[in-house]
Amino acid sequence: MLAEKHKDKIASIIARYAEKRGALLPLLWLAQEEHGHISEEAMREIAGLLDLTPPQVFETVTFYTMYNRRPVGKHHIQVCRSLMCALVGTETLLGWLKTKLGITTGQTTPDGFFTLSQVECLASCGTGPMMQINDDYYEGLTQEKVNRILDDLKRDGKCALATGPFMWPEPAEKSVNR
Amino acid sequence: MPKYELILLKNMAQASYTGSLGDYERAGGYQALRKVLGTLAPAELTEMVKKSGLRGRGGAGFPTGVKWSFIPKDHPGPRYLVCNADESEPGTFKDRQLMERDPHQMIEGMILAAYAIGVRTAYIYIRGEFVLGAKVLERALADAYRAAYLGANILGKGFALDIYLHRGAGAYICGEETALLESLEGKRGLPRVKPPFPATHGLFQKPTVVNNVETLANLPHIVNRGPEWFASTGNPPKGTGTRVFCLSGHVKRPGNYEVPMGITFREMIFELAGGMRGDKPLKAFIPGGASAAFFTPQHLDVKMYFESVAQAGSMLGSGGVTVMEEGTCMVWAAENLLHFFNHESCGKCTPCREGSAWLLQILRRIDHGKGKMEDLDTLARLCPNIAGRTVCAFGDAEIAPILSTLQYFREEYEAHIREQRCPLRPQPAPELITVGH
Numbered sequence: 001m002l003a004e005k006h007k008d009k010i011a012s013i014i015a016r017y018a019e020k021r022g023a024l025l026p027l028l029w030l031a032q033e034e035h036g037h038i039s040e041e042a043m044r045e046i047a048g049l050l051d052l053t054p055p056q057v058f059e060t061v062t063f064y065t066m067y068n069r070r071p072v073g074k075h076h077i078q079v080c081r082s083l084m085c086a087l088v089g090t091e092t093l094l095g096w097l098k099t100k101l102g103i104t105t106g107q108t109t110p111d112g113f114f115t116l117s118q119v120e121c122l123a124s125c126g127t128g129p130m131m132q133i134n135d136d137y138y139e140g141l142t143q144e145k146v147n148r149i150l151d152d153l154k155r156d157g158k159c160a161l162a163t164g165p166f167m168w169p170e171p172a173e174k175s176v177n178r
Numbered sequence: 179m180p181k182y183e184l185i186l187l188k189n190m191a192q193a194s195y196t197g198s199l200g201d202y203e204r205a206g207g208y209q210a211l212r213k214v215l216g217t218l219a220p221a222e223l224t225e226m227v228k229k230s231g232l233r234g235r236g237g238a239g240f241p242t243g244v245k246w247s248f249i250p251k252d253h254p255g256p257r258y259l260v261c262n263a264d265e266s267e268p269g270t271f272k273d274r275q276l277m278e279r280d281p282h283q284m285i286e287g288m289i290l291a292a293y294a295i296g297v298r299t300a301y302i303y304i305r306g307e308f309v310l311g312a313k314v315l316e317r318a319l320a321d322a323y324r325a326a327y328l329g330a331n332i333l334g335k336g337f338a339l340d341i342y343l344h345r346g347a348g349a350y351i352c353g354e355e356t357a358l359l360e361s362l363e364g365k366r367g368l369p370r371v372k373p374p375f376p377a378t379h380g381l382f383q384k385p386t387v388v389n390n391v392e393t394l395a396n397l398p399h400i401v402n403r404g405p406e407w408f409a410s411t412g413n414p415p416k417g418t419g420t421r422v423f424c425l426s427g428h429v430k431r432p433g434n435y436e437v438p439m440g441i442t443f444r445e446m447i448f449e450l451a452g453g454m455r456g457d458k459p460l461k462a463f464i465p466g467g468a469s470a471a472f473f474t475p476q477h478l479d480v481k482m483y484f485e486s487v488a489q490a491g492s493m494l495g496s497g498g499v500t501v502m503e504e505g506t507c508m509v510w511a512a513e514n515l516l517h518f519f520n521h522e523s524c525g526k527c528t529p530c531r532e533g534s535a536w537l538l539q540i541l542r543r544i545d546h547g548k549g550k551m552e553d554l555d556t557l558a559r560l561c562p563n564i565a566g567r568t569v570c571a572f573g574d575a576e577i578a579p580i581l582s583t584l585q586y587f588r589e590e591y592e593a594h595i596r597e598q599r600c601p602l603r604p605q606p607a608p609e610l611i612t613v614g615h
Contacts (some may be wrong), residue, residue, distance in 0.1 A: 015343045018256065018382045020501075024364030025347055029306075051366070063366035063524075066306045068346035082268045083514045084426040084467065084500050119269035120350065120518050122307050123469075125313035125498065126425060126432035165278040165314060166271075168433040171193040 002031055002045055010049060020050045024060055028067055037068035065119070073108040073115035075153050078132045082121035085128035089141075093129040094118070096146045113154055126168050136162035179434075181450070185420050186395050187436045190279035194614070197314070199321040200284040208327055210401035211286055214293060215335040223294040227397065230405035231418035236262055236390030237467065237496045239484040248377035249295050249385045257385040259292045259300040260362065261394055264353040266305055267467035268518060269498025270423040272434050273391035277304070277311045280395075281318035285341065287394030288610055289327060290401060292339045292529050295387055299340050305360050306347040315343055351520035354570045355388040357524065367571035368526045413440025417483030421494075425451040427463070427501035437482070444478040447501055456502040462586070466495025468515050469575030471582035472508075492582070507602040508587040509594055512579045513541040519576035527568040533560055534576050541580070544591060547599040552592055557584065 003010060007029070014023045027049065031042040043057045050057075061067050068076075077097065079091050098104055101114050108115040124130045127139035138149055138161055145161055152159035180191070189195045189205045202208070214223055215564040221433030246286060249257060260282065265273040276284060287315065289474055292300050304312050322328045330338045344362055346352050352361045356370035359381050381384020396419060400408045410419045417439035421445060430452030437446065447453065454460055458483045462472045465480075473480070473494040480490045502511065520534040540557055543549050561577040568574075593601045 004465060017339075018384075021364035022362060022382070023287065025345065025361065028347065029345060060366055064306070064347035064349050064579060074567070081514075082518050084498075085268050085509055086514050087427045087500070087502060087511075088508065119348075120521055121266060123265045123271040123274050123305070125269050125271050125427075125500070125534065126434065127271075128426070137310070165197065166275050167190055167279050168275070169431060170269075171191050171195070 002027070002034060003049060004031060005034070014050070020157065021052060021056075022058065024050060024052070025064075028057075029125060032067060037071045039069075074113050075133050076115045076117065076121070078117045078119040079105075080120070080122045080124065080128065080130055080132075081118040082125075084121070084125035084131060087128075089129040093141055093146065094129065096143050097131075097150075100150055115152070124166075127163075133162075137166075139163050153155065182420070182437050184436050185399050186280075186283065186392065186422060189283070190275070195279070195511065197278070197280050197282070197318075199282060199318065199325060202280065202286075206402070207282050207398070208286055208325075209304060210398035211289055211327065212333065214290060214401055215333055215337055217545070220296055221296045223290065223401075225310075226405045227294070227400060230400045230408035231415060232393065232396055232400060232408065233418075233484065233594060234390055235392035235396075235421065235497070237267065237469075237493075239494065242389065242393055245377070245389075246295050246387055246519055248375065249387060250378060253378075253385050255384060256299060256382075256388070257295065257297055258381045258387070258390045258448065259288065259295060259297040260355075260358065260381065261288055261302040262302070262353065262355065262358060262388050263302050263304040263308070263311070264358060265308075265391070265496075266350040266353050267496040267498055269424060269426055269444075269464060269467045269500045270496040271424050273495060274308060274311060275434050276391050276395050276422070277308070278314050281315050282322065283398060284391050284395045285315075285318055285322055286327070287331070287397035289339055290397045291387065291389060291394060295492070298338050299388075301362060301381075302341060302343050303352070303362055304343060304345055305343050305352075311508065312343060312345055313477055317572070328574060333451040342569040349524070350518075351524040351570075351572065353573070357570070358388060359372075359386065366524070368524050371569055383593065392544050402433075406593040407465070413483045415480075415482065416485055421482070421497055424496075424498045425501065426502040428455045428460075428506075429453065429501045430455050439483040440478050440481045441541070443473070443499070446482060446499065447478070451501070454501070454503055456503060458505055460501060461504045461506055462502045462508065462511075462583075464492075464498070464500040464579075466493045467498040468500075468518060469493070469571070469578055470495045472586065473509075473582075474586050503533070505602055507545070507600055508583040508590050509541060509545045510600065510603075512583045513538065514543050515579040516541055516576065519572070523572065523576070527573065529564040529567045530573040530576065533573070536560060537576070537580060544594050545600060547594065547597070549591075549595040549598075551592070551595055553583065553595070 013026045026047045047054045047057045130139040149159045224246050232242045279289045350368045351357045351369040354369050357367040361367040376386040386576050424437045435450045516538040520538045523534045525531045564573045
């Protein structure tokens with residue numbers, strides 16, 4: 001149960017909004033961070049916390065693509081398919097991923113490590129093709145990078161190729177301040 | 179050396195700049211706030227922003243100071259400021275950079291805006307995918323509280339402001355300001371019927387201003403250097419200041435470029451972004467995000483500010499410029515964008531919800547070599563039945579790629595139908611995901 005574990009956090013989130021329902025998206029995030037997806041049980045609990053009916057929570061959850069109503073793999077790979085990335089190689093990137101993982105989009109590898117999805121624009125249009133895996137962006141992908149990312153994630157649970165604070169083109173070494 | 183003076187990207191253009199509070203202060207950060215608190219009345223700050231000519235950088239280009247002045251002066255109870263950081267327009271990735279690399283610039287802008295409007299509670303609505311941006315902002319907000327730039331008594335001047343970060347959860351439409359407010363209230367992100375406008379009935383039905391990240395980031399500079407300076411830059415009187423344009427597609431150097439409003443697309447694409455990636459000529463480009471009509475090489479000398487792009491038949495929108503080389507299939511490009519619009523239609527208005535599905539099916543049929551000549555008439559007939567018949571501008575946006583590619587590349591559509599295949603791709607088009615919600 002969320003309420004027992006995160007009592008203070010939940011109270012501080014609810015206090016940010018003039019109406020309790022404003023806290024719905026943040027509490028859904030909390031549930032997803034806790035369990036990897038948002039179960040009906042979690043929806044009922046959140047409804048209770050915010051004085052909503054379970055259908056009010058359900059209608060909100062179903063509107064947003066990032067809330068998983070079913071468990072996904074440990075690493076959820078989301079490939080941008082929108083035009084800007086497609087112009088520079090979404091299909092090629094998907095090909096590498098499908099070959100390496102042996103699954104197609106919408107599927108999870110049998111070991112439960114990777115789920116492969118296609119999503120719409122992730123605001124990384126100058127550095128395509130790209131993908132988001134869980135919280136991290138991986139940009140300007142090549143086959144070598146993709147292989148390393150998947151290997152690192154499987155072995156270490158993280159990969160150093162994840163993008164840091166974004167700037168493109170990257171700042172020049174010398175000061176450009178005038 | 180960049181050709182033009184950087185304003186918003188100036189700090190971050192130095193490799194050593196981390197975006198921390200200390201770095202921002204050393205670069206002159208929060209001086210504008212110090213200058214304003216205690217010396218300027220809120221109404222004077224609003225006048226200053228009006229005088230600067232600053233217009234919203236999110237897409238619509240509405241004058242910022244005028245937007246603020248719509249807030250009722252004597253409204254009892256709370257009023258709100260919301261920073262729209264739901265950057266989702268395909269082709270646009272500037273706000274992400276502004277937030278992750280120099281978060282305090284935007285936060286200082288928010289505090290100034292809140293002071294001008296008389297707001298005590300503000301929210302940053304950031305798209306759910308920007309997890310790193312949210313972490314950077316959380317930390318920056320905590321630092322700003324510690325330094326008394328936020329909280330109950332800002333810089334000891336008696337002004338109080340709280341800023342809360344609110345993450346979206348994956349819905350393009352939440353960039354539309356009333357859908358954003360619905361989402362902030364914990365509901366499905368369905369745009370509201372206007373009027374009433376957010377200025378009187380916004381978040382929780384209270385007076386609310388929604389401003390884009392880049393718009394807010396401009397405010398400290400307007401205060402520091404004066405509205406006269408800002409009003410003299412760019413392409414005055416209607417296109418003042420700089421704009422961070424996002425270059426993507428088949429250019430040599432894609433990325434974010436801050437330039438004065440009013441340079442030409444030719445200069446942007448062929449000088450700043452280095453020209454075409456391969457040796458192929460430019461075939462088409464989108465001047466202002468996926469919702470903007472396609473342009474062709476004949477539009478390269480159009481100036482990059484709101485009115486000139488509108489006069490040429492498209493819009494400057496969010497500042498996302500996507501460049502396509504010769505050999506790019508325009509039917510495929512339009513189909514890709516319609517897949518986006520079909521997926522992202524919120525479903526509230528029938529013309530948009532059903533229309534986007536029909537448009538996508540027809541485009542897919544043509545692209546896959548199964549089109550009929552009548553399909554072109556159907557497309558031309560469907561589009562005007564969507565535009566202007568929806569609650570928000572999404573309906574107008576989804577037809578822009580179709581009508582413009584039909585206008586400039588009709589023979590390419592006809593060739594697909596005549597030859598029953600894509601004349602530009604050797605292989606048949608790969609199967610795509612099915613239409614629908």
